[in-house]
Amino acid sequence: xxxxxxxxxxxxxxxxxxxxxxxxxxxxxxxxxxxxxxxxxxxxxxxxxxxxxxxxxxxxxxxxxxxxxxxxxxxxxxxxxxxxxxxxxxxxxxxxxxxxxxxxxxxxxxxxxxxxxxxxxxxxxxxxxxxxxxxxxxxxxxxxxxxxxxxxxxxxxxxxxxxxxxxxxxxxxxxxxxxxxxxxxxxxxxxxxxxxxxxxxxxxxxxxxxxxxxxxxxxxxxxxxxxxxxxxxxxxxxxxxxxxxxxxxxxxxxxxxxxxxxxxxxxxxxxxxxxxxxxxxxxxxxxxxxxxxxxxxxxxxxxxxxxxxxxxxxxxxxxxxxxxxxxxxxxxxxxxxxxxxxxxxxxxxxxxxxxxxxxxxxxxxxxxxxxxxxxxxxxxxxxxxxxx
Ligand code: PMM
Numbered sequence: 001x002x003x004x005x006x007x008x009x010x011x012x013x014x015x016x017x018x019x020x021x022x023x024x025x026x027x028x029x030x031x032x033x034x035x036x037x038x039x040x041x042x043x044x045x046x047x048x049x050x051x052x053x054x055x056x057x058x059x060x061x062x063x064x065x066x067x068x069x070x071x072x073x074x075x076x077x078x079x080x081x082x083x084x085x086x087x088x089x090x091x092x093x094x095x096x097x098x099x100x101x102x103x104x105x106x107x108x109x110x111x112x113x114x115x116x117x118x119x120x121x122x123x124x125x126x127x128x129x130x131x132x133x134x135x136x137x138x139x140x141x142x143x144x145x146x147x148x149x150x151x152x153x154x155x156x157x158x159x160x161x162x163x164x165x166x167x168x169x170x171x172x173x174x175x176x177x178x179x180x181x182x183x184x185x186x187x188x189x190x191x192x193x194x195x196x197x198x199x200x201x202x203x204x205x206x207x208x209x210x211x212x213x214x215x216x217x218x219x220x221x222x223x224x225x226x227x228x229x230x231x232x233x234x235x236x237x238x239x240x241x242x243x244x245x246x247x248x249x250x251x252x253x254x255x256x257x258x259x260x261x262x263x264x265x266x267x268x269x270x271x272x273x274x275x276x277x278x279x280x281x282x283x284x285x286x287x288x289x290x291x292x293x294x295x296x297x298x299x300x301x302x303x304x305x306x307x308x309x310x311x312x313x314x315x316x317x318x319x320x321x322x323x324x325x326x327x328x329x330x331x332x333x334x335x336x337x338x339x340x341x342x343x344x345x346x347x348x349x350x351x352x353x354x355x356x357x358x359x360x361x362x363x364x365x366x367x368x369x370x371x372x373x374x375x376x377x378x379x380x381x382x383x384x385x386x387x388x
Contacts, residue, residue, distance in 0.1 A: 010385070011036050033108070034078035040103070041271060042096065043070045052092035056083070077104070106323030110362075114325050115292040116247030117223035119203055121164060123325055124386075126359055126378040129165045129205065129367040130158030131331060134188045135172045135180075148191040155192070156201050161371035165224065168192050168217070169207030173228050173257045173302075186216045197221025205249070211236030218244050228253055228302065230280040242288040249295045249327055249365075250284060252277045254303035261303070269308040270315035273298050278322050295365060297327040301334060309335035313357060320362030327365035330354040352377035360385060 007013040011032035018028035045053070053071050057064035060082070062075035073080060082088035084101040114121045121127055132155050134148070155166045170188030171180040180188075185208065193204050197220060205224035206217035211234045214225045218240070224247040231238050231250060241248045252273050254263035266272045277296050285291055298319050300309050312319075313330070320326050330336065336350040337343065348370040355366045355374050359381040368374045 008037065034081075035076045037074070038077045038080050038107075039072065039074040040080065040100065041070070041072050045069060045071060048092055049095065052090050056090050056093065077107070102323065103321060106321065110320075111292070111323075111325050113292070114247055114295055114365075115245075115290065116165075116203060117218070117245055119223060121203075121247075123364040126355075126375075126382050127165065127365040128163040128371050128374055128378065129167050129327065129365055130155065130161070130163035130371045131367060131369050132158070132166050132168045132192065133172075133207075134168065134170050134192055148195055151192045152195040152199065152201070155196050156199065158371045159201055162375040163368075163371045165203055165205050165365075166196065166201070167205045167207050167224075167226055167367060168196075168222070169226075170213070171208065175257055175261050177257055182210055182212045185210065185213045189213065190216050190220045193217050193220040193222050205247070209233035209237070211240050214240055214246075218246060223247060224249065227251065228299065229256075230277070231284055232280075238284060238287045238289060241284075241293070242290075245290075245293065247293050247295065248284065248289060249297050250277070250280050251297040251329075252280070252299035252302065257302075263303045264305050264308060266304075266308060269304065269311050270318040273312060274318045274322060277319065281322065281324055291324075294324050295327050296322060296324045297329060297365075297367075300328060300330050304335075306335040306338035309333070310339065313354060313361075316358055316361035316363060325365060326363045327367060328355065328358045328363045329367040330358070331368040331370075348373050356381035 006017060014032035014035060015028045018031060019025065050066055050071055054064055054066060057073060060079055062073055062079050065072040081104055083093060084097050084104055086094060086097055089097055112123055114123060132151055134151050158166060168189050170185040189206060193206065196202055196204055202221065203223040204221060205226045206214055206222045207226045208214050208217065209227055209229045214237055225237065225241050226249040227237060228251045230252060254260055277298065281294055281296060284294060296319065298312055300312065304312065331351045332344050332347040336347045336354060340350045342350060351368055351370065352374045355368065356377045358366065359378055366374060366378065
């Protein structure tokens with residue numbers, strides 16, 4: 001007898017084992033995906049629902065851990081899947097079917113592309129977003145681009161290094177940064193965006209929380225609005241994004257850069273960030289922003305401690321499970337320094353490794369300063385998880 005424990009984090013291991021034993025490609029893949037582990041936390045349930053769930057789980061060979069108002073269900077995807085079907089699930093659990101159905105559909109069919117203004121970005125391979133901060137005081141690279149020409153030059157170099165979107169920002173969001181008046185922010189970003197667009201360098205995203213700045217940026221040629229406040233800071237931004245058919249990156253943060261450090265209080269950071277980001281995406285969709293234009297970002301370093309950022313990176317799949325493409329902004333952040341002992345100017349290697357870990361957990365977009373280095377890390381990570 002020979003006993004081998006196969007890799008459990010990827011369906012590829014089971015698919016390969018079955019294929020090596022003569023299974024056809026498609027049945028082997030379905031079987032492999034079906035026995036992948038699924039862990040679902042169900043909250044705000046009634047006592048009757050909880051009892052029905054415990055009873056159903058015992059019959060179905062599914063593990064359940066439970067307390068008042070909540071249950072955690074764990075088992076293979078194919079065993080849990082009947083709960084998403086009205087005809088197979090117990091009548092008492094009908095309320096669960098739609099949410100679970102959405103979750104399973106997103107897992108089976110992750111988004112393959114992101115619709116931005118006038119174009120589409122494929123998510124089959126990593127999308128690197130190059131950072132172009134035209135701020136005198138950004139925490140990691142403030143003031144190193146003294147003129148619009150220097151910024152345009154730098155942006156062209158980042159595109160040549162392999163990024164697929166340039167994120168131009170004119171307001172630092174580091175804790176305690178001074179607020180920038182709208183006029184000043186526009187004066188910083190618009191000449192750079194217009195200059196890049198004129199040279200055909202792009203697509204371009206604008207990193208702003210303000211509708212007026214976003215409007216000027218879109219007029220100058222931007223195709224994406226990257227809002228670190230997740231459409232909370234300026235209510236005018238949602239309608240603008242919708243009407244312009246812009247791509248949006250909605251980031252998680254609590255409070256404002258001034259108050260966020262005091263709001264880093266979580267019982268379970270990944271689940272709470274997922275719930276808050278999910279609500280943000282739902283609000284955007286209800287206001288008319290098309291689902292295929294939305295990317296979510298858990299907001300590393302925004303209202304999170306170093307330990308919470310590390311937990312969030314490890315549990316990133318919880319954010320990915322919301323069903324939207326996920327972007328991460330790890331570049332040079334303080335928690336990378338906490339883990340490596342490196343100062344801000346020496347965190348690009350840690351950034352690249354962090355991006356590879358994030359890819360493996362399902363992120364598809366990566367906002368970084370050092371595009372060339374990150375590209376190399378992601379080339380390896382994506383070649384490993386996307387077998388030819
Ligand atoms: N981080 C910063 C600024 N903008 N946008 C998104 N979507 N995600 C981030 O993590 C993010 C961001 C702060 O970093 P910087 O000062 O180096 O730009």
